[in-house]
Amino acid sequence: MLIIGEKINSTLKATAKAVAERDETALVDLAQRQVAAGAGMLDVNCGTVEADQEPEVMRWMVKLVQGAVNTPLCIDSANPAALAAGLMAHQGKAMVNSISGESERYRKVLPLLREHGASVIALGMDDQGIPGDGEKAYAVGAKLVEDLVKDGLSLEEIYFDPLVRSVATSPSAALETLDLMRRLGASFPGLHFASGLSNVSYGVPERRHLNRAYVVLSMGAGLDAVIMDPFDQVMVQLILASEVLLEKDRWCLRYIEAFNQGRLSA
């Protein structure tokens, strides 16, 4: 399971302040602590700065974070110029957050992936928005994956995000998403699945329990990357445990390593 740390994102107040003040110490600390907590990749997003400054700020952040930790980064922006700047500055294979079946986004992001050999989070939506029912979601997802493969990406470079809705308003949302991942996984062996955690529990109190159960259930259906707060220790512990149970961590090697590091207590 790839844990993509979500903390270096300027929509978070503390991060916004660090970015505005170009506070390198604060951002380096945030990077190092996320990796120590279990993140294998760090999302970098500075979307709240002025649009014309975003490429330059993204370039600065990518260089800063890669100077502090050894993990690859997930370059996160809605602005293709900022994605390009981040990819240019990045050492090694980056991930891009994100592409989708929306024609304009697809047209602008695809060349960046090809030029920089980046992997990508592919959102399961198109120009009609997020598909409402299971058959449509499968069709939209399958077309997006097929298009990306036809345009030169390997299945292993694609992290499909099924865009789960909230169970507060769609009681079958999680079940439909699990089913979508199982179907796409069967159709496209090697395809990865990624998810964020802000949607499934939207509008429900004490949502962290829903997020945690959602990640475990989703791992059972093929989820192998998640954008999350790596400081949620219970979530990290459940992910490590699920990897053992799903035979992704045979003989509990990583689980026992985490135990030896004191990361399974509390």
Place this chain on the structure above:
Amino acid sequence: MLIIGEKINSTLKATAKAVAERDETALVDLAQRQVAAGAGMLDVNCGTVEADQEPEVMRWMVKLVQGAVNTPLCIDSANPAALAAGLMAHQGKAMVNSISGESERYRKVLPLLREHGASVIALGMDDQGIPGDGEKAYAVGAKLVEDLVKDGLSLEEIYFDPLVRSVATSPSAALETLDLMRRLGASFPGLHFASGLSNVSYGVPERRHLNRAYVVLSMGAGLDAVIMDPFDQVMVQLILASEVLLEKDRWCLRYIEAFNQGRLSA
């Protein structure tokens, strides 16, 4: 999800002391606190007393606990005379823990189920022991379920326990158990599934994380009863969350009730 509270069991030191001293206050307290924590049924086991005293002690415990709480009980003993005494004393529909495909146990426990209209935990094993591989486990399980139905039980009265092995020694143990539940559930619609938590994580440090992830993954495969410590608040929270995600608690009604009772905090 039926949470069967495991605390009234004389293999637990505090319970053994309360049983030995016939401490009604302690046992009533244990019963009431388990129900308040989320248990919908209470296991009652006094297997550590002298065999000739077990029926009498079981009768006393069943009457005591049912006088204190409104939940049905799971009468738990390897001694058919103790099961009979407990069932005789029990008001309403009891559960028996347990029957299996072992011929002697089957022959002795079945008449008790029929006489008292009890439901039962059915262990997936026979005279050859716990089956080693997936095909054999399915065959043993299907035969046991078919025998019970032929002998008068309904599928809704059977809680099949797939007897998961430890992932410490069998890396594929959990995956095989998930697969077994899915296959039996597809073959026998209405069949319930129950599991304890002492096996899957046996021999691994900080095993509670494995137990928690195992319950969530198992719920995704059909598990609907678990024998557990209801004072494990994180586990109860994950179960409540999983029920929402699996559409067993549409519109989050029980989840929000638990929130209002303060059971989702901490």
